[in-house]
Every structure is written in C-alpha cells, then in structure tokens.
Amino acid sequence: MVLEAYTYVFAIGTCFALLEAYNNGANDVANAWATSVSSRSVTYRQAMILCIIFELTGALAVGARTASTIKNGIIPSNAFQGNAGVQLLAFASASAGASIWVMWCTAHSAHVSSTYSLVSSIAGVGVAAVGARNVQWGWYDGSGLGAIFAGLAMAPFISACFGAIIFLLIKYLVHVRKNPVPWAVYSSPLFFLIAGTVCTLSIVYKGSPNLGLDKKPPGWIAGVTVGTGAALCLLSAIFFVPYVHAKVVKKDYTLKPWMAIQGPLLFRRPAPADAEQSTVPNYAVIQEENVAADSDSDIAARKEKAAIINGDKTVAGSENSVNATVDQEAATPNYTQEEYRQLMNQAMERHHANLRKSRGPLGWAMRSLHRNQLRGGSIHETHNLIALFKRIPAMIVAALLYGMHYDIHTAQVGIHGSPEGRRMERVYGYATKYSNEVEHLYSFVQIITACTASFAHGANDVGNAVGVWAGMYSAWSTGNPAAAKADVPMWQLGTTAAVICIGFITYGYNIMKVMGNKLTYHSPSRGSSMEMGAAITILIFSQYKLPVSTSMCITGATVGVGLCNGHIKAVNWKRVGLLVFSWIMTIPIAGLIGGGIMALAVNTPKW
Structure with missing residues (x-):
C-alpha cells in the first residue's frame, strides 16, 4: 500500500x-x-x-x-x-x-x-x-x-x-x-578563441566524474582548455575568415556554406561580375506599424518618422534625431486601451490569415480551426459539440507547429502612437x-x-x-x-x-x-x-x-x-x-x- x-x-x-x-x-x-x-x-x-x-x-x-x-x-x-x-x-x-x-x-x-x-x-x-x-x-x-x-x-x-x-x-x-x-573579418577568430576556451573549461574543470575529469591536475586542465581554444581559433582563421571575406568583402552571393572547406583558396575565388550590385541584409531595427493608414499623409508621416529613427535623415543617436522623434510625438495618434487591443487583434488575424494560405499540416490546421469556430450558445449545444470534435485534431497540430511559423519580428514592434512604441523609438534614437x-x-x-x-x-x-x-x-x-x-x-x-x-x-x-x-x-x-x-x-x-x-x-x-x-x-x-x-x-x-x-x-x- x-x-x-x-x-x-x-x-x-x-x-x-x-x-x-x-x-x-x-x-x-x-x-x-x-x-x-x-x-x-x-x-x-x-x-x-x-x-x-x-x-x-x-x-x-x-x-x-x-x-x-x-x-x-x-x-x-x-x-x-x-x-x-x-x-x-x-x-x-x-x-x-x-x-x-x-x-x-x-x-x-x-x-x-x-x-x-x-x-x-x-x-x-x-x-x-x-x-x-x-x-x-x-x-x-x-x-x-x-x-x-x-x-x-x-x-x-x-x-x-x-x-x-x-x-x-x-x-x-x-x-x-x-x-x-577588414578589421571585423580578421578579428573574428577572437570569438572562436573565447567560446572554445569557455566551453572547454566548463567541461574539464570540476567536470564529469564519469569521465574522470574531476581528478585531473591543474596543468592538464589549463593545457586542454587553452589548446582547444587556440585550435578553434586557428581553424577559424583557416576556414572561417576566407569564407566571410568572400561573403562580405567580395560580396560573393553565390558562395555556399559548404564551400568554407576550401579555406584559403577562397581568397583567390573571383567574385561575380554583378557582385557590387548585391546587398547584405538590413539589420536596422525598423518599427513597421501594423496599423491601417487613413490617408496618404498618415503613411508619409510614418515613413518619415521611421527614416529619422533609423538614421536615414539624421545621424542616429544625435540630438537632432532624438529631438525630431520627440517633436513628432505630438503628431502621432494616441489610442485608447480598447483601440490598442483591436489593433493587436487585427495584426494577429493578418498573421493567421497568412498561415491559412500556406500548405502543409499547419495550413490545414489553421483553416480547420477557422472554419469550425464555436458559435453562440453553451458548449453542450449540438453545433458546438460538433465543431469542438472537428477542432481537436487541428488544435493538436497547431500546438505542435504554430511556434515554428510565428513571426517574431512583427510581434516585437511597438504600435505607433502607443506609450511603449514611443518609448522604443526614443531608445533606438540613442543607439548608433x-x-x-x-x-x-x-x-x-x-x-x-x-x-x-x-x-x-x-x-x-x-x-x-x-x-x-x-x-x-x-x-x-x-x-x-x-x-x-x-x-x-x-x-x-x-x-x-x-x-x-x-x-x-x-x-x-x-x-x-x-x-x-x-x-x-x-x-x-x-x-x-x-x-x-x-x-x-x-x-x-x-x-x-x-x-x-x-x-x-x-x-x-x-x-x-x-x-x-x-x-x-x-x-x-x-x-x-x-x-x-x-x-x-x-x-x-x-x-x-x-x-x-x-x-x-x-x-x-x-x-
């Protein structure tokens, strides 16, 4: 018992x-x-x-x-x-x-x-x-x-x-x-040195008793730790540096990751004829508002504001940039709590609409959930019981796959005119x-x-x-x-x-x-x-x-x-x-x- x-x-x-x-x-x-x-x-x-x-x-x-x-x-x-x-x-x-x-x-x-x-x-x-x-x-x-x-x-x-x-x-x-x-390219092996040393030290210093690492002498620990970090640094200098040199400096957009095995030979690899026209991704954080504009002037105002925040018209982090952001806050719309929730719901519905158009199990699940929504009345009503029975398989599939298709970047932006959105804009304005x-x-x-x-x-x-x-x-x-x-x-x-x-x-x-x-x-x-x-x-x-x-x-x-x-x-x-x-x-x-x-x-x- x-x-x-x-x-x-x-x-x-x-x-x-x-x-x-x-x-x-x-x-x-x-x-x-x-x-x-x-x-x-x-x-x-x-x-x-x-x-x-x-x-x-x-x-x-x-x-x-x-x-x-x-x-x-x-x-x-x-x-x-x-x-x-x-x-x-x-x-x-x-x-x-x-x-x-x-x-x-x-x-x-x-x-x-x-x-x-x-x-x-x-x-x-x-x-x-x-x-x-x-x-x-x-x-x-x-x-x-x-x-x-x-x-x-x-x-x-x-x-x-x-x-x-x-x-x-x-x-x-x-x-x-x-x-x-060039400074960024040739200093990058430093990170491999740090990462390799830190991870190796964490394993061998007071390490796994099953491997006998907890009884190794300090000299052995130091040698293995520094040796591993140095080896990774050397390997990155041989293979990683030529790869990113070709990718970033030469702008060779045809280069594939597996080609890094060629090592120093990539320094001699000719860049494509139109390499100079290729561009790297834009890593600037741009606040794209999920708000439907009422007029062309609203669209122009938001574009102008985004340009100021991202340094396209003024030096980012400068006093002019920050002041411009602050000055424009008076012209931005302020939403009530209910309006703000509606905007967030609309953004989520647009995201779900895109998922419903996709193929595969998640697309089927989202379409099934959309078609079989619970309607008026209690849960024990016949039409709701039928809809719930149809929704269960789709709910399981959506729970497993929804996270893999979630738009993290869209969800992280602030709604234009909201207190948090304005606060984020000011924060970005101070960053170069x-x-x-x-x-x-x-x-x-x-x-x-x-x-x-x-x-x-x-x-x-x-x-x-x-x-x-x-x-x-x-x-x-x-x-x-x-x-x-x-x-x-x-x-x-x-x-x-x-x-x-x-x-x-x-x-x-x-x-x-x-x-x-x-x-x-x-x-x-x-x-x-x-x-x-x-x-x-x-x-x-x-x-x-x-x-x-x-x-x-x-x-x-x-x-x-x-x-x-x-x-x-x-x-x-x-x-x-x-x-x-x-x-x-x-x-x-x-x-x-x-x-x-x-x-x-x-x-x-x-x-």
Whole structure:
C-alpha cells in the first residue's frame, strides 16, 4: 500500500517536473535565443535545431553539478529523518509550485526566472514539510539559499560587465575604424578563441566524474582548455575568415556554406561580375506599424518618422534625431486601451490569415480551426459539440507547429502612437547604427555565441530542472530518502533537456515576442556580446554549483551593452523595471504556492 502511494506521488511529481522543464524551455531558453532571432542572425527554425544540439551537450557534459545543489543544498536530506514519503511529496510539491507559477507567467508573456521559481518553491515546501529551522537559509558551503539568492544581484551585474567589455572591444577595434569591414573579418577568430576556451573549461574543470575529469591536475586542465581554444581559433582563421571575406568583402552571393572547406583558396575565388550590385541584409531595427493608414499623409508621416529613427535623415543617436522623434510625438495618434487591443487583434488575424494560405499540416490546421469556430450558445449545444470534435485534431497540430511559423519580428514592434512604441523609438534614437556589412559579418559570429549561450543554459538550468526529479526518483526507487551525494542518472538529464527543447520549439515564441528589441537596440555585433557575456557568467556560476538564472544573465548583459551606446536613455528602463519586479515577486509567490500545496498534502485528513 505504501509502495502504491509512493508510485502515485512519483507519477504526479514527474508530470509536474517535466511541465516545469517545458516551461523552462518556453521561458528561459526563449529569452536566451531572443537576442539572436531579434538581431536576424538566425531564424527561429535554425535556433530550434541549434538549441537541441547544444542544450543536450551542455546538460549531459556539465549539468549534473547544479542538480546536486537543487536536490540537497536547500533542504538537507537528514531533515526528513529517514521518511522517504515526505521527501518524495516535498519534491513533488516543489515541482508543482514552480511549474504552476512559470506556466501562468509564460501564458501571459510575463518574463520570470524558472530557476528562482523552483528554488523559492523548494524553500516554501521546506518550511511546510520540515520547519523553517531546517531550511538552509544561509550560505551553507555555497549551496544554501543565501548563496543562491546572492546571484539575484551578482549575476546581472557580472553579465553586464562581461557583455559591455566584449562590445567595447568590438566597438573600438572595429566599428570606429574608417574601414571597419577588414578589421571585423580578421578579428573574428577572437570569438572562436573565447567560446572554445569557455566551453572547454566548463567541461574539464570540476567536470564529469564519469569521465574522470574531476581528478585531473591543474596543468592538464589549463593545457586542454587553452589548446582547444587556440585550435578553434586557428581553424577559424583557416576556414572561417576566407569564407566571410568572400561573403562580405567580395560580396560573393553565390558562395555556399559548404564551400568554407576550401579555406584559403577562397581568397583567390573571383567574385561575380554583378557582385557590387548585391546587398547584405538590413539589420536596422525598423518599427513597421501594423496599423491601417487613413490617408496618404498618415503613411508619409510614418515613413518619415521611421527614416529619422533609423538614421536615414539624421545621424542616429544625435540630438537632432532624438529631438525630431520627440517633436513628432505630438503628431502621432494616441489610442485608447480598447483601440490598442483591436489593433493587436487585427495584426494577429493578418498573421493567421497568412498561415491559412500556406500548405502543409499547419495550413490545414489553421483553416480547420477557422472554419469550425464555436458559435453562440453553451458548449453542450449540438453545433458546438460538433465543431469542438472537428477542432481537436487541428488544435493538436497547431500546438505542435504554430511556434515554428510565428513571426517574431512583427510581434516585437511597438504600435505607433502607443506609450511603449514611443518609448522604443526614443531608445533606438540613442543607439548608433553601424555598417550593415560589419553587422552581417557578426551575424555569423553570433551563431557561435548563441550556441555557447545555449550550452551554458544546458549546463545550468537543465541541472536545476532535473534536481527535484532525481530526488523523487531516488526516494521512489529505493524507499529511502535521496542521499546527499547520489548521482543524477544520465537518462534523466537527457530527458529533461529534451523536454526543455520541446518547450522552446512549441511555445518559446510567446516570450520571444516581448523580449529582444524591447529592452534596447539590437544588432548582431551587440547581440553576440550580450550572449557571450551571459554565457561566461552562467558557466562561472555552474562551476561553483550555484544555480543562476539564464534570464537574469542575458538581461544584465543586454543592459550593459545598451549602456555602451553612451547614454542612459539607450535602455528601456520601464521594461527593465518590470522584469526586476517579476523576479522579486517570483520569490514569495512561488514559495507560497509550493508551500501551500505541501501543507495541504501533509495535513490532509486520514481515515
């Protein structure tokens, strides 16, 4: 009977643990990749593929270390006094509390930290299960709540510093040069050196016990780390530099990615006769309003304003540009709340109309949902029951494929005349727009930094998500409380990482549409600095078994790079304030939800 009850609790807890991992992918991973997608360095579909590869690699290579902190560092195993059932129920309640809160926030496009949601929920559960005195509120050898919550202030600040340092290096090494393109081409291997060194160090320093990496001497660690980074730097100089030279400097639009294997031979490859007429993508952030103009004058006014914001008529970031933007605000329409919602609904309907025209399973699903809408009357009316029966298969297909076809760029713009739209315009006005050729080159570099950031997320957040599940599995399978030094099974790390990737693929768009360009002006050179700064911070915290929020790190790096524009108004502080507020509110809310569930479960009447 006891074993049967354990099985029920473990099954329910597993569902909540996987749901928490799913929401982690839809929230934190989406936030990590929003920078690359917003900068147009990768498409959403490309980000999905790269996310799967590097999330799994980071989780399997490094992830188990932070899992031990989540599992045993907050509520010590001996606090359960040998009662495996209470420990199993505690971890199940913690997963439920964290997943419910993050799921609600993700559904409402609210950006929160899944890491701190889980940590706060565990703390609340600990108070309800074993009493506040048994919860590790202090430092506890770097594993207690004091150490974890120290990252709430430390991680964004450290990420901001790293991101700013990297971008300032790019700015003064490349952007301010009279001829910046060659400088950008020949300095690009530096990023391979940094990325290779950081990722290798994260694996071999206090690395996987299964590979014996945790017992290697410092000299061996330093040699492997520096050697790997140097090797990647050399390989990029041989193959990557000639490729981007032909692609950006020679403007060889006929060059295919697989031709990079030719290496230095590409320097001798003749450019097409019409190469000079080819153009690189425009990486300037342009606010295209999803508003139907009433007259030609309205269209002309918006075009003129967009030109001013993007530096076509005045120098971006200059006083004239900012003043012009401010002066035109008086002429822009102000919408009521109801009108604003109608504009957003109209934009969404246009997006759905385009999807209905497409071929394939999603097009069929969207057409089926459009044809079989619920009509007047209660749900049990015959016509609504028939429509609902027809909608179910289409709803399943749409849930799986909708995110892959979501227009992230359209969703990130601000409605013309709205407070947020005007605020974004002012923020963009303070940012200097650099050469599109240089930004195009850094779009290739940003793929490397985005993969590094995804690897870092897998190393940290997958371990956070799997920690409580590993504790539940140990208590259920052995009948004893999970040991303080119990290993996390590799299959659990892999499963959790896979579910996180599924969350990003199917629902990540809901967070990405409110992130990215709404914090500060984005471009590939800025985005690569943000991602690398965040990745370095995350991996440093992982090395010391400290769970840290990927969301907080990428936000801190974004603010740090935004301030490098030279003006405090180059950052959307209203949005930053909302993010910080959501982080702070996560602690008591997630703790109360998890603790409340545990208190109800423990004190349920027994007959």
